[in-house]
Amino acid sequence: MRQEQNTVKKNLRKELDLIFVQNPVLVTGLALAPAVVGSFTMKNGVGLCLVFGMVTIPVLVLASFLGMLPEKVPQYVRTMACALLAALMLIPARMLAAQIAPNLFDSLGMYFSAVALNTVWLVRAPLCQEKKTLWSLWEGVCLTVGFSLCVMAVSTVRELLAYGTLWGKATALPLKFPAVAYVFAGFIVVGTAAAVLRWCVDRCHDILTLIRRQQKKWRA
Amino acid sequence: MGTLVNIFTLLLTALVLENAVFSRALDITSLLVLPFGKRGLRLFGMILTGTTTIASLIAGLLNPLLGRWENVQYLRPVVYIVILTLLYGCVCFLLNWRKRDWFSGHHSMITMAFFNCAAYGAMALTVYSGFSWLESAVSGLGIGLSFLLALFVLEQGRRCMSICNIPKAFRGLPSELVYVGLISLSLYGLVGHQLAA
Amino acid sequence: MLQYEQKAPYVRNRDSAFTFMMDVVIALLPLYFMAFYFYGFRALMMGLFSVAAAVVSDVVCLLLEGKKPYLRDISSVVIGMILPLMMSAATPYYVVVSAEVFAVVFVKHVFGGVGQSVFNPAAAGFAFAAACWPSQVFSYPAPFSSLEVFGPVSQTLSNGPSWNLFQGGVPTIDVLDLLLGKFMGPMGLTNILVLATCLFYLLFRGAIGWQAPLSFFAIMVTAMLCFPRVPESGPMSLVHEATTGMWVFGGIFLLNEPGTLPKRSSARLAYGALAAVFTILFQRFGQMEQTFAFALLLTNVFGFTLDRNSERLLRQLRRAYLATRTKHSEKKSAQRA
């Protein structure tokens, strides 16, 4: 029983890495296009995270079910099924987005549905086929949290700099850089966000090794 | 003669003015991250050009049909993805039937090429700007070729950055992102405004 | 008494990186004097603010990287001095400072600091400012109007002759004013004669190579003469373009930034030509008034490739030359035997 619990804790720990150490957007760099272009206001950021969540989690769950299909079914049929599910999930995502902010779809344009085809589930779906459905659900949730953290961070920074507003409400920022909303600044902000994340992860890594070395010393 | 000039300007705008990668950041993931290696990426570029041209050709053909469905806004993205999956299905079926070994080797490359923001963007662009079927094919070709152009530019960038001692936090992906960002800043001088997404 | 880390050539050239950068600063001073002559103290204050911002952000980045900032390394001062000259004298200070911080932090230090700039920081800074606030950067006060040093400028700002050229109209300023630079234009680069003296000073001091400016100006002048952008005679269009355009200033200071310039002389010729081609294309199809900075950013991308290809070309030439020489010497030894 204890050994089985350890594996569960280890798996949980491995999935949690997906959020910070292996962040899908900033570290492995998947699904970059919407994160770079789409996220210039917080509303857009929320919209992107919503669609990403609505698409990736069901697809990964479906992938784990597809794993049970007989071996004869070729792999490309499974990816086609996942893609169709992703397309169908767009419709409820669109309705939900209309509730949050009326003109969300127009401001995002084609990037709203481009998120449906992101490379995260394309890469993760074959891996999830061997997993049990609960684990792939958990992985989907971790991926979505990782993606949304990054996109929300980038979009808040860009909105603050570009329009000086937070979720549409003006803030007391004296300086406005209208160009931060453009595409080139999106690249640079995401690049610096990736660098800052790596810097923080390195520093936490150093601190953790220090603590572990301290503990070893106390125990010895 | 008129259409020829029109096509040439269209191709030029798709290549330089509204470069799919630098002005619309359509296909950054496969450009920066996917582990296809140098020659693999060029092959991937070819496949991507094929998919974008065919996809936008079909979108151009369906254009009058899709245009009329104005009231059903939600269905349009679904239709695009369905078209893409069908294309993917028949291409995979053909390859599986004909060249099995080559297909098994390059399976992930083909899936990436089909389910790709660039392909989706090409279709959305053709319907958004209401091109005829010929113009949409040319704009799809333009988007694919702009991916190859971006690939060439980024190769030079990577080699140039290999000799700069970039601070540790910026090594790898972040510096390439900033590099592509500065190139899109330079192309901003041509575009001059935020592209209609 | 004995030191061991002295390395091979024990006699060294007298000038150091400090004197190298000081040459560029000295070449920039007459432009600042001219800006002060036209627009008063505000021009100098803008230069001061931008240099301060550049140095401060440079020091902060060095501290972040863990390196010790060194007083005599004045490359950020050079960037700080180049940037405000391209803007109009009435630009608010926050525009200059933020463009400067963007240039030093995101363009210079991300790619490795002093020597390894992949892009030209000053050009990228100006491009960022032009993208962010095109109205402030491109609206010029009339020269000899006394501008308030601090606070908003009460002068009436209007578009200069470069806007007419951009729209296709012919600017109606007589040639003498154009040559002396007494027209509405960017702060420092309206007087073409002073710019020419700066070019010769830098060439003589060896701070810039002669290849890149030569090929750049050659192609630009021929293009302006043969294909004028506005319906007027060739030489007149050349005079208009040269005095109002930013590419003359860019060809001297921005193009020859040591980091981004390729190193081989043949590669420098090709680099200057490429920069000229991009400048013309950006002028014809660009959406902005002064698009030289954007064109230069695009040419910086190809700087390294030009160097590498010219190296590859030279290797083939050297092989061919050595082959002929060995054949020649074999023939000679055959004769003698």
Add this chain to the structure above:
Amino acid sequence: MAGFFTRGIILEQRKEPALRRKLRTFFNANYAGMLFESDFPCDGAALAGEQIIEIARLARIVDERDGVLLHEKLEKARQMGIQVVVGDAIDDEPYVSSQMNPMLFLPTEAAEGLRLAAKAVGNPKIYFAVYKNLNDMDLKTKIPKDINGVEIRRIHGRYPAEIRTMDTFDKDGFAMLVGVCSLIHLYRAVYEHRLQSTCFVTVAGDCVVNPMNLEVSIGMTPTQLFERCGLAEDPGYVVIGGSMTGTVCEDPDSYPVGTMSRAVLALRDEEKKRRYQCIGCGRCVEVCPESLTPFYINRYIELGKLEELAFYDMHRCIGCGTCSYVCPAKVDIADNIKTARAEIERRRPVAKEAD
């Protein structure tokens, strides 16, 4: 300022006090007794070519230009059929005049030695080569047109003049360079059966009171030489060899001066020689005589990527030091290249054993 079309650099030679002064001798052993016994007659005219080479072998004369034994060099030249023998007195490095000064102050020995060498090789044309750009303000010695009938040809151009000597003599045919000092030793070996136990050294530098050229017995230490010439102040560092291509001598008390060390320099150490970071100005590329790109070579060496250096032809570097001389950021490119070459040499045998 790096030249427009010519490569290399103009150097301030600082040769003058040593070049003008008479050549002095400074021995620590019984110089007269160093003879070798042989039954050859004592005058050059009667000897044949092979006998001269035999004498050179017996006297164990070393050519100070490249460290090759003189008799081997003459033997090889004899087989290849050399058409021109050139006495090399090209001292193009600052402070160094250890070849020019003996030629000027021992003209008969130098000229006769050159004729003997020519006779050994099958009497082709003979010249002396001297560097042209001695642009010192206080240059008083006037280099004559010829020495005892042997014409002196001046090597034009900028600092690394060695590589251009072959081209200047190519018109006359296959040329071979022999150091002047070894010719003088050849003359003494033939006419006085004397072994080569001495070498010609310039003692100079900004800490030396009166710099001069000395004929020194082999094995003496730099401190002895400095005592002979007088030190104005403690030298910052001591250099053996030329001022551009020499090496720092860590322990001047026990370093033996050999035939190959052409100069012993005591140089003051200026603290303000601060090392900046390379700014990528490209002057080293303009100035390199072998038209290499020291900028990229140095950048790859500093990053440790040694496999890229083959593309940039680092093996063709002649180590003349002009890139480090002209670099405004005072980066030691020549030294980096030297260490990188040693590193690549160190790695190569491993590869050989592998396959």
